[in-house]
Amino acid sequence: MMRKFFALVLAVTFVVPAAWAGEALPVPEKTGGMSLLQALSERHSSREFADTDLTPQQLSNLLWATAGVNRADGKRVYPVALGIQDTFVYVLNRKGVYKYDPAANVLTLIEKGDHRMETTLGQNFVGRAAVNLAYVHDTSLWEGKKTPEELIHQWGFVHTGAAVQNAYLYAASQGWNAVVRGSFDQEKLSGLLKLSKGQSVMMVQSIGPKP
Numbered sequence: 001m002m003r004k005f006f007a008l009v010l011a012v013t014f015v016v017p018a019a020w021a022g023e024a025l026p027v028p029e030k031t032g033g034m035s036l037l038q039a040l041s042e043r044h045s046s047r048e049f050a051d052t053d054l055t056p057q058q059l060s061n062l063l064w065a066t067a068g069v070n071r072a073d074g075k076r077v078y079p080v081a082l083g084i085q086d087t088f089v090y091v092l093n094r095k096g097v098y099k100y101d102p103a104a105n106v107l108t109l110i111e112k113g114d115h116r117m118e119t120t121l122g123q124n125f126v127g128r129a130a131v132n133l134a135y136v137h138d139t140s141l142w143e144g145k146k147t148p149e150e151l152i153h154q155w156g157f158v159h160t161g162a163a164v165q166n167a168y169l170y171a172a173s174q175g176w177n178a179v180v181r182g183s184f185d186q187e188k189l190s191g192l193l194k195l196s197k198g199q200s201v202m203m204v205q206s207i208g209p210k211p
């Protein structure tokens with residue numbers, strides 16, 4: 001009896017947190033907001049950010065608008081080639097580095113601490129943006145499929161571009177600033193995000209309230 005009790009305590013203490021080092025996000029708000037036409041009118045790139053954080057609700061809304069699930073069958077707010085959801089959003093904020101799980105609406109912790117400046121080759125505003133999103137393409141999900149490699153690569157950019165524009169529009173609708181960035185150190189960022197073979201960073205995007 002005692003042995004079983006200790007086994008249970010051990011499992012709850014070590015096994016459960018190891019398997020689920022995630023942070024549940026609030027349910028995203030999917031109604032209201034600025035009109036789409038107004039958001040399109042206001043979309044632009046800006047590199048000026050207030051050094052403030054998003055609330056969990058704001059972060060959840062932004063991630064859902066960027067790459068969330070919008071149907072019961074698991075499909076997303078942007079179109080996905082052949083239904084292979086090969087593009088992932090990572091979040092870098094003051095607290096840490098996380099991977100967004102759109103189906104579970106959870107952030108999985110990759111690394112603690114403020115690593116935002118590791119997403120740039122030297123653009124200083126990056127460290128002030130509330131969040132930096134890294135878009136990661138995973139070609140390993142296409143293994144065994146007949147799709148030519150070149151198309152898989154092109155489609156990865158299509159997925160990323162669509163999600164990037166979603167995030168721009170959501171930022172515009174909130175009166176925040178945003179800028180997408182192709183200038184970053186692939187090797188350094190892949191290491192920080194703990195990417196494996198077949199995975200690479202396509203773009204990063206700085207988003208947050210204006211100063």
Ligand SMILES: Cc1cc2nc3c(=O)[nH]c(=O)nc-3n(C[C@H](O)[C@H](O)[C@H](O)COP(=O)(O)O)c2cc1C
Pocket residue numbers: 043044045046047123179180181182183184
């Ligand atoms: C593929 C791509 C790469 C970009 N890379 C960077 C970058 O590394 N750093 C940056 O500050 N802006 C970058 N930008 C933002 C552009 O400079 C910006 O979109 C452009 O000036 C047009 O301005 P707009 O977005 O306000 O229309 C990039 C944009 C695109 C589409």
